[in-house]
Amino acid sequence: MNNAIRAGTVGDQMWGKKSTFVLAAAGSAVGLGNIWRFPYALAENGGSAFLLIYLLCIFGICVPIMMAETLIGRIGRGSPVLAFHNLADRRGKGRPWVGIGFLGVAGSFIIGAFYTVVCGWVLAYTLRSLLPDFPTTEGEVSAFFETVTSYSLGGWDVLEILMHSLFLLLCLGIVYQGVVKGLERYLRPMVPLLVLLLLVGVAYAINIGNTEQALAFMFSPDFSKITGETVLAAVGHAFFSLSLGMGVFITYGAYTPSNLSLGKMVLLVSAIDTTVAVLAGLMVFPLVFAIEGVSASAGPGLVFLTIPFVFTQMPLGDIARFLFFLLLLIAGVTSMVSLIEPAVSALEHYRGMTRHRATAVVIGGLWVFGAACAQWSGLFDAFDYLTTKILLPVGGMLIALFVGWGFSNDLYADQEGVPTGSVRTVWIWTLRVVAPATVAVILVAGLWPSA
Ligand code: TRP
Numbered sequence: 469m470n471n472a473i474r475a476g477t478v479g480d481q482m483w484g485k486k487s488t489f490v491l492a493a494a495g496s497a498v499g500l501g502n503i504w505r506f507p508y509a510l511a512e513n514g515g516s517a518f519l520l521i522y523l524l525c526i527f528g529i530c531v532p533i534m535m536a537e538t539l540i541g542r543i544g545r546g547s548p549v550l551a552f553h554n555l556a557d558r559r560g561k562g563r564p565w566v567g568i569g570f571l572g573v574a575g576s577f578i579i580g581a582f583y584t585v586v587c588g589w590v591l592a593y594t595l596r597s598l599l600p601d602f603p604t605t606e607g608e609v610s611a612f613f614e615t616v617t618s619y620s621l622g623g624w625d626v627l628e629i630l631m632h633s634l635f636l637l638l639c640l641g642i643v644y645q646g647v648v649k650g651l652e653r654y655l656r657p658m659v660p661l662l663v664l665l666l667l668v669g670v671a672y673a674i675n676i677g678n679t680e681q682a683l684a685f686m687f688s689p690d691f692s693k694i695t696g697e698t699v700l701a702a703v704g705h706a707f708f709s710l711s712l713g714m715g716v717f718i719t720y721g722a723y724t725p726s727n728l729s730l731g732k733m734v735l736l737v738s739a740i741d742t743t744v745a746v747l748a749g750l751m752v753f754p755l756v757f758a759i760e761g762v763s764a765s766a767g768p769g770l771v772f773l774t775i776p777f778v779f780t781q782m783p784l785g786d787i788a789r790f791l792f793f794l795l796l797l798i799a800g801v802t803s804m805v806s807l808i809e810p811a812v813s814a815l816e817h818y819r820g821m822t823r824h825r826a827t828a829v830v831i832g833g834l835w836v837f838g839a840a841c842a843q844w845s846g847l848f849d850a851f852d853y854l855t856t857k858i859l860l861p862v863g864g865m866l867i868a869l870f871v872g873w874g875f876s877n878d879l880y881a882d883q884e885g886v887p888t889g890s891v892r893t894v895w896i897w898t899l900r901v902v903a904p905a906t907v908a909v910i911l912v913a914g915l916w917p918s919a
Contacts, residue, residue: 495802507749514693536871541721547813548715572715580807581837587800588631597790677754713863729885872899
């Protein structure tokens, strides 16, 4: 193991502009989870009652953990694996905690493998929206979805694999070029563009859709729907939606100068993520309710079956459909980049690979595992379950424990913008006890739902 590398060569790997952390982290957090899953989860789980619990999870548990995760990167100055190594060296103990770094890198990779497949579907819809004669009836739209996901040649789902490959190529183009020339250059404009497209979408939907019914559907508080399971769903989704527990914030935090206010940055990222999720609902549901007889509870099918059909019935529907999928595509790219970067930076810092080589290795691996997920849906589901239900909460819990119990004041010494006084006390005790205990209960209850 090369000490020169371990000592950290991140000097050339710092965001050039201060605000990039917030933009890149918000780009990671805002993804298919917000636009596709959240509106549906909200409507199904008790409307504003669910929103309340979701907000409690985000600001009570997730924000403190996100601060801890970012701080590990900022002090450890390296990829998830290297950061723990550097911290162990500085503290003179704690080698086994490097395992959390490996867990994060592996977890991001596994999420990436199925995430790229769904992004491939989005790419197929975006490209198809550019061609004339988009399917018009509900039956034709589902036939199109069927083609995208299962068209096969010689037993292989070639179209799905092709789309996932093209999507990965897009991400390759960004990650390959490095932290500043790649990630920073592309993520900075993409995130505001994403927000702009979303606002246009909301304005469009509210103007021509059935907003009243959408608001009632989304927000009517129904506390009877709040059960143990809803709480579990809320916490699980909060972790996924914020990209928490898998080293994204360690990686991006390592590229961030030490003088930015940790609490403010992290609060901003969480607020953006939650706002986008609610706005996505305000875009999707007015459209869905605009047409008699269309069901709002299509679950995963909402974005790929219901919405594309609804657009066929709307004024300017063809353009709106294209912009909608472009929005999803951008959200997908900025999230996927954050699933690739932890492994790339780990190979760079820890194995001493060049960025180009590390990118090729990680994307090559994702291509193989993504194709396998496209081909075998059982693997897709297993990867989804393993990460969302197990690795994310475990990663988050370990990060909380590590920072809560393992950090001493001298580690914070060169860090500005870290909470002090009573805020720090509350933060530390949340990390020590509240967050791990809550996550542990959720984990156990989630794995054994009947218990
Ligand atoms: N947060 C993204 C979404 O909502 C997905 C994502 C990106 C993610 N990076 C992650 C989830 C890391 C967990 C861990 O779609």
